[in-house]
Amino acid sequence: xxxxxxxxxxxxxxxxxxxxxxxxxWIRRAVEELPRHLFAPARLWHxxxxxxxxVPVDRMAAPDRWAAELYAGPDDPTVTQVTxxxxxxxxxxxxVVVDMLDSLLLEPGHRVLELGTGTGWxxxxxxxxxxxxxxxxxxxxxQLVDAAHACLTAVGAEVAVQVGDxxxxxxxxxxxxxxxxxxxxxxxxxxxxxxxxPGGRIVTPWGRLGHVALTVAEDGxxxxxxxxxxxxxxxxxxxxxxxxxxxxxxxGLPEHADRPFVRDIQRLHQDVHLLFALRVALPExxxxxxxxxxxxxxxxxxxxxxxxxxxxxxxxxxxxxxxGPRRLAEELERAWDQWQALGEPDLYDYGLTVExxxxxxxxxxxxxxxxxxxxxxxTDHVSLTS
Numbered sequence: 058x059x060x061x062x063x064x065x066x067x068x069x070x071x072x073x074x075x076x077x078x079x080x081x082x083w084i085r086r087a088v089e090e091l092p093r094h095l096f097a098p099a100r101l102w103h104x105x106x107x108x109x110x111x112v113p114v115d116r117m118a119a120p121d122r123w124a125a126e127l128y129a130g131p132d133d134p135t136v137t138q139v140t141x142x143x144x145x146x147x148x149x150x151x152x153v154v155v156d157m158l159d160s161l162l163l164e165p166g167h168r169v170l171e172l173g174t175g176t177g178w179x180x181x182x183x184x185x186x187x188x189x190x191x192x193x194x195x196x197x198x199x200q201l202v203d204a205a206h207a208c209l210t211a212v213g214a215e216v217a218v219q220v221g222d223x224x225x226x227x228x229x230x231x232x233x234x235x236x237x238x239x240x241x242x243x244x245x246x247x248x249x250x251x252x253x254x255p256g257g258r259i260v261t262p263w264g265r266l267g268h269v270a271l272t273v274a275e276d277g278x279x280x281x282x283x284x285x286x287x288x289x290x291x292x293x294x295x296x297x298x299x300x301x302x303x304x305x306x307x308x309g310l311p312e313h314a315d316r317p318f319v320r321d322i323q324r325l326h327q328d329v330h331l332l333f334a335l336r337v338a339l340p341e342x343x344x345x346x347x348x349x350x351x352x353x354x355x356x357x358x359x360x361x362x363x364x365x366x367x368x369x370x371x372x373x374x375x376x377x378x379x380x381g382p383r384r385l386a387e388e389l390e391r392a393w394d395q396w397q398a399l400g401e402p403d404l405y406d407y408g409l410t411v412e413x414x415x416x417x418x419x420x421x422x423x424x425x426x427x428x429x430x431x432x433x434x435x436t437d438h439v440s441l442t443s
Contacts, residue, residue: 059120059121059124060094060124060127060128063124063125063127063128064092064094064128066128067128067130067131067151068085068088068089070130070131071131071151071152071155074131074152076131076152076155076156077155078155078156078159080159081158081159081163083185083186084155084158084159084182084186085155086185087181087182087185087186088151088155088182090185091178091181091182091185091212091214093127093128093135093148093151093178094124094127094128095178095208095211095212096148096176096177096178096181096205096208097123097127097135097137097148097176098137098138098176098204099115099116099117100113100114100115100116101113101114101116101123101126101127101135101136101137102114102126102136102137102138102139102144103122103126103136104136110142111136111139111142111144114126127148130150131150131151131152132150132152132153133150134147134148134149134150135147135148137175137176138201145198146175146176146198146201147175148175148176148178149179149239149288150288153268153286153288154178154179154182156268156285156286156288157237157260157268157285157288158179158182158183158186160260160268160270160285160286161235161237161258161260161270162235162258162270163183163186163187163235164186164187164234165186165187165188166187166188166191167186167187167191167234167235168187168191168193168230168233168234168235169183169187169191169192169193169233169234169235169236169237170193170194170195170226170227170230170231170233170235170236170237170252171183171192171193171194171195171236171237171238171239172194172195172223172224172226172236172237172238172239172240172249172261173194173195173196173223173238173239173240174194174195174196174201174202174205174218174239175196175201175205175239176201176204176205176208177194177204177205177206177208177209177214177216177218178208179237179239180192180194180205180209180214180216180218181208181209181212181214181216183216183237184209184214184215184216185214187235189214189215190215190217192215192216192217193216193217193219193227193230194216194217194218194219195218195219195220195221195222195223195226195227196218196219196220196221196223197220197221197222197223198220199220202218202219202220205218206218223238223240224242224246224248225246225248226246226248226249226251226252227252228248228251228252231251231252231253232252232253232254232257233252233253233254233257234253234254234257234258235253235257235258235259235260236249236252236253236257236258236259236260236261237259237260237261238260238261238262239262240262241261241262241263241264241265242261242262242263242264243263243264243340243431243432244416244431244432245259245261245263245271245280245409245411245416247411247413249261250271250273250277250279250280250411251277253273253280254273255273255274255275255276255277256272256273256275257272257273258270258271258272258273258282259271259272259273259280259282260285262288263284263409264336264340265336265343266284266287266333266336266337267284267285267286267287267288267333267404268284268285268286268288269282269283269284269285269408269409270282270283270285271409271411278412278413279410279411279412280410280411281408281409281410281411281423282408282409283405283407283408284333284404284405284407284408284409285405286404287329287333287404300358300360300361301358302343302345302356302357302358302364305358305359305360305361305362305363305364305380305381306358306364306380308362310362310363310364310380310381310382311380311381312378312379312380313378313379313380313384315376315377315378316376316377316386317374317375317376317377318367318369318375318376318377318386318390319375319390320375320389320390320393322346322353322354322355322367322368322369322375323348323353323369325344325346325353325355325367326346326347326348326353326354326355327348329404330401330402330403330404331393331396331401332344332346333403333404333407334392334396334402334404334407335389335392335393335396337407337418337429338392338395338396338429339388339389339392340429340431340432341359341360342357342358342359342385342388342389343357343358343359343360344356344357344389350370351370351371352368352369352370352371353367353368353369353375354366354367354368354369355367357379357385357386357389358385359381359383359385362381362382362383363379363380363381363382363383363384363385364379364380364381364385365377365378365379365380365384365385365386365389366378366379367386395427399420399427402420402421406420406421407419407420408420408423409431410423415430415431416430416431416432417429417430417431418431
């Protein structure tokens with residue numbers, strides 16, 4: 058009974074928030090007929106923040122807790138696999154799955170390539186719309202392939218699931234009408250563009266930013282499109298996350314003298330559009346924020362050797378302290394100034410263009426707007442023309 062109640066509660070929450078897309082009514086029907094618990098393993102994982110570890114939640118031992126992990130809320134993912142203490146597979150939060158499917162503009166009869174099968178839920182939703190035998194899904198983990206195949210078979214979804222490296226796509230079946238990835242990439246593999254027909258559509262999570270929808274040009278030599286929304290996804294399997302803030306901070310690197318920080322740290326914590334713009338301008342810089350006890354805080358690091366802390370307590374003036382070869386507080390200030398100079402665009406004003414030998418983010422206009430190189434390691438270079 059609790060499964061049905063929690064499913065209904067989640068559906069109503071999405072309805073209140075307007076998260077069922079009007080242009081794609083098929084998605085809600087698909088989610089109702091193919092609910093996420095049909096693809097969930099008997100063991101899920103809950104993040105224990107006090108202990109800093111994932112703890113198992115078993116369906117047989119704690120069915121209500123298991124159901125709660127699956128249907129917690131529209132923006133809550135469900136971790137289904139933990140490897141080396143880190144989440145390595147999940148059922149993505151329902152609101153983002155729905156939004157990405159809506160962005161794909163999928164029609165019956167389309168041939169679809171999915172990268173990252175995971176549990177198989179997204180593949181089943183794709184097949185519901187595209188039709189039997191129209192979806193191919195590639196997954197690097199053989200165990201996940203077996204589990205997903207069993208779930209897909211159980212619900213009667215005719216999806217071809219194969220073991221492979223998602224970054225290579227699946228050239229044997231190309232060209233595809235639609236390509237969709239369920240894991241985050243820092244750079245969109247060119248193979249995905251090559252394997253999508255001209256005019257076809259690619260939807261993928263992009264870095265730590267959100268997801269984009271790209272349309273392949275008629276000559277097949279590029280793909281370009283707009284950011285669709287914010288979301289966090291697991292990275293490509295095998296990508297090392299680098300050192301975290303605590304590890305870098307404790308490495309004994311030279312520290313710079315504390316200095317005033319004149320930007321509004323509260324806004325940095327609250328404004329998703331500002332945070333998005335900073336991540337575009339500083340793609341390798343991780344930014345975490347918090348507001349508590351009347352203050353605001355931000356922690357920055359580059360995953361390697363530089364860190365910064367921004368602190369605002371009560372009515373005191375904000376202070377930046379930082380260490381390592383880079384001065385991340387100053388880099389953040391410059392990127393913040395640039396965003397304000399552009400008129401404070403929101404995240405939907407940004408887009409991405411992918412070409413064979415380069416990729417770049419842009420604002421407002423792909424041809425004439427400001428550009429930021431993707432995947433080059435550059436942090437300060439911005440081109441204001443094409």
